[in-house]
Amino acid sequence: MGVDEAAYQQIHPSIKSISVNKNQQLLQAGDICKYTFFVEKGILRLFGLDEAGKENILQFGTENWLVSDRDSVYFKEPSNYYIDALEDAVVVLLDEEFIESLARVTPSFRKKNEKLLHNHIRHLNKRIHLLLGASAKKRYLEFIKMYPDVMLRVPQWMIASYLGITPESLSRIRKDLAKENFAPY
Amino acid sequence: MGVDEAAYQQIHPSIKSISVNKNQQLLQAGDICKYTFFVEKGILRLFGLDEAGKENILQFGTENWLVSDRDSVYFKEPSNYYIDALEDAVVVLLDEEFIESLARVTPSFRKKNEKLLHNHIRHLNKRIHLLLGASAKKRYLEFIKMYPDVMLRVPQWMIASYLGITPESLSRIRKDLAKENFAPY
DNA sequence: CGTCGAATTGATGTCATTCAACTACAGTGG
DNA sequence: CCACTGTAGTTGAATGACATCAATTCGACG
Numbered sequence: 256m257g258v259d260e261a262a263y264q265q266i267h268p269s270i271k272s273i274s275v276n277k278n279q280q281l282l283q284a285g286d287i288c289k290y291t292f293f294v295e296k297g298i299l300r301l302f303g304l305d306e307a308g309k310e311n312i313l314q315f316g317t318e319n320w321l322v323s324d325r326d327s328v329y330f331k332e333p334s335n336y337y338i339d340a341l342e343d344a345v346v347v348l349l350d351e352e353f354i355e356s357l358a359r360v361t362p363s364f365r366k367k368n369e370k371l372l373h374n375h376i377r378h379l380n381k382r383i384h385l386l387l388g389a390s391a392k393k394r395y396l397e398f399i400k401m402y403p404d405v406m407l408r409v410p411q412w413m414i415a416s417y418l419g420i421t422p423e424s425l426s427r428i429r430k431d432l433a434k435e436n437f438a439p440y
Numbered sequence: 441m442g443v444d445e446a447a448y449q450q451i452h453p454s455i456k457s458i459s460v461n462k463n464q465q466l467l468q469a470g471d472i473c474k475y476t477f478f479v480e481k482g483i484l485r486l487f488g489l490d491e492a493g494k495e496n497i498l499q500f501g502t503e504n505w506l507v508s509d510r511d512s513v514y515f516k517e518p519s520n521y522y523i524d525a526l527e528d529a530v531v532v533l534l535d536e537e538f539i540e541s542l543a544r545v546t547p548s549f550r551k552k553n554e555k556l557l558h559n560h561i562r563h564l565n566k567r568i569h570l571l572l573g574a575s576a577k578k579r580y581l582e583f584i585k586m587y588p589d590v591m592l593r594v595p596q597w598m599i600a601s602y603l604g605i606t607p608e609s610l611s612r613i614r615k616d617l618a619k620e621n622f623a624p625y
Numbered sequence: 626c627g628t629c630g631a632a633t634t635g636a637t638g639t640c641a642t643t644c645a646a647c648t649a650c651a652g653t654g655g
Numbered sequence: 656c657c658a659c660t661g662t663a664g665t666t667g668a669a670t671g672a673c674a675t676c677a678a679t680t681c682g683a684c685g
Contacts, residue, residue, distance in 0.1 A: 305573035312572075313565060326562040329555070365550065370514070372557040377511040379564035380498060386571040387497075387604040388490035391673070410631065419572040424673055426633055576641070595663065609641055611665055632681070643670070653660080 271348040275340045282338035288327035290348040294320050297344020298408055302416070303336045312417040315341075315405045321349075321371070341409055391420045392428050456533040460525045467523035473512035475533040479505050482529020483593055487601070488521045497602040500526075500590045506534075506556070526594055576605045577613050 272295065275281065281299065282288050292299060299322040301314040313336065316322035327334035328351075340346075357364045385394050395418055399406045406414065412422035420428075457480065460466065466484065467473050477484060484507040486499040498521065501507035512519035513536075525531075542549045570579050580603055584591045591599065596614075597607035605613075 303569050303573075305569070307573075309573060311569055313568060325558055326565070329558045330562075369554065369557070372554070372561065373510055373514045376557065376560055376564065377515075379561065379568065380511070382568060383498060383564065383571065384488050384490070384496055386568065387601075388488075388492075388494060412631070416572075421674060422632070423634085423675080427673090430633080597663070606642060607664070608643085608666085612641090615665080626685105628683105628685085630681105630683090632679100634677105634679075636676090636678105638675070639672105640674090641670105641672085644668090646665105646667085648665075649663085651660100651662085653658105655656105655658085 270353060271350075273346060273348060275344050275346060277340055277343050280337065280339045281346070282324060282327075282334055282336065284335055284337055285333050286327075287331055288324040288334045288338075290350050291321055291323035291325070291328055291354075292316070292338065293347040293349055294318055294322060295345040295347055297346070298341040298405070299338055299344065299346065300341055300409075300413070301336055301338050310416055311419070312413055315402065315409060315413075315417070317404055317408070325372075325375075341413075386419060391418060391424060392431070394418045395425065395428055396432075455538060456535075458531060458533060460529050460531060462525055462528050465522065465524045466531070467509060467512075467519055467521065469520050469522055470518050471512075472516055473509040473519045473523075475535050476506055476508035476510070476513055476539075477501070477523065478532040478534055479503055479507060480530040480532055482531070483526040483590070484523055484529065484531065485526055485594075485598070486521055486523050495601055496604070497598055500587065500594060500598075500602070502589055502593070510557075510560075526598075571604060576603060576609060577616070579603045580610065580613055581617075 275297070281290075281292060284304070294316050296318060299316040299320075300312055301316070301322055301324065302310045302312040304310060314322060322338060324334040324336045324338070326332065327336075354368070358368075385397055389397070395414075398414065398418060411425060415422045415425040418425065460482070466475075466477060469489065479501045481503060484501040484505075485497055486501070486507055486509065487495045487497045489495060499507060507523060509519040509521045509523070511517065512521075539553070543553075570582055574582070580599075583599065583603060596610060600607045600610040603610065
């Protein structure tokens with residue numbers, strides 16, 4: 256996160272790091288999300304359920320990513336989303352207190368945090384743009400371009416969920432691409 | 441924006457307010473977005489073009505809303521999006537300097553701004569969730585529930601664009617709803 | 626091995642798109 | 656004031672993209 260070591264030492268006491276097992280839940284809809292999770296190792300995923308019970312994946316988070324329901328953390332409202340681990344993982348729990356400490360110790364932190372927020376928004380806008388305008392195939396190609404690592408580490412049906420299509424459709428899309436001599440790696 | 445009058449007076453000089461005509465462009469892809477637009481009157485719209493030249497509407501902004509390509513403002517990068525006015529409008533131009541002044545004069549401003557960012561993210565997440573999981577009909581119903589005013593003031597084909605469907609499809613959806621005795625107003 | 630979930634494949638269905646025709650209406654110029 | 660034009664909206668028929676359902680196959684793991 257670009258935080259220097261001296262600052263880290265000062266606030267160290269308030270940092271909690273935990274290990275989580277594959278498939279372990281870190282957040283459930285209805286609960287208030289108390290932490291922002293910084294992924295030290297492994298993969299987390301943030302998803303919601305629609306009324307048909309289908310999972311819609313909003314975000315994958317691999318090493319050095321932040322995952323959380325920012326709304327729930329920030330507004331202290333019950334979350335509508337779920338977070339779980341797709342691999343055994345190590346995550347750092349960043350709570351309100353931590354954020355405040357950090358802001359006190361390194362004044363530039365607030366700006367960095369703001370920057371992260373802006374980046375997040377940029378991301379979301381791009382994704383909406385794609386969902387509005389692009390075919391499933393194009394969205395898939397965009398995905399593997401942006402997240403080649405994720406693509407190799409999560410099951411295919413989850414990628415389908417992220418893209419907003421069924422696993423069957425994604426399978427067919429991949430078959431198509433193979434025919435066209437497309438090789439992502 | 442919840443800024444008190446005294447603060448307003450202090451920073452007044454750096455506030456620029458302009459009138460724009462219907463259809464006037466405020467931002468073009470390729471340009472750097474220098475301002476965040478606060479809509480005092482009228483409606484603005486933020487949209488992108490896909491490679492087929494189709495407009496994808498990311499946001500409508502009516503009275504008291506903020507519209508901008510936050511990324512472009514913040515990172516000072518050329519924007520990928522367009523902003524124009526759907527009605528004759530009056531908008532306040534908020535630039536970097538303004539934001540800084542405000543942060544200096546009212547220390548709580550930074551927090552308010554952060555809150556706006558979080559709200560924005562909440563919004564975008566919800567929209568993605570809908571785009572991933574919900575039918576066109578459900579998305580339309582959601583839309584008129586969230587933005588009844590917008591729905592009355594912008595042409596139907598733009599709403600279709602916002603929802604990610606064609607104008608024809610939206611027309612049919614409305615016909616369906618009418619048959620089911622659905623009356624939004 | 627045998628089991629279970631993931632992935633593929635085929636047959637069929639559904640929703641939304643596309644293309645085209647037509648209506649309604651607002652704005653423009655004669 | 657009326658004809659002319661262009662844009663929005665509606666409707667129909669045909670097409671296409673993706674979903675659904677069902678049947679295998681594949682592959683990891685006990």
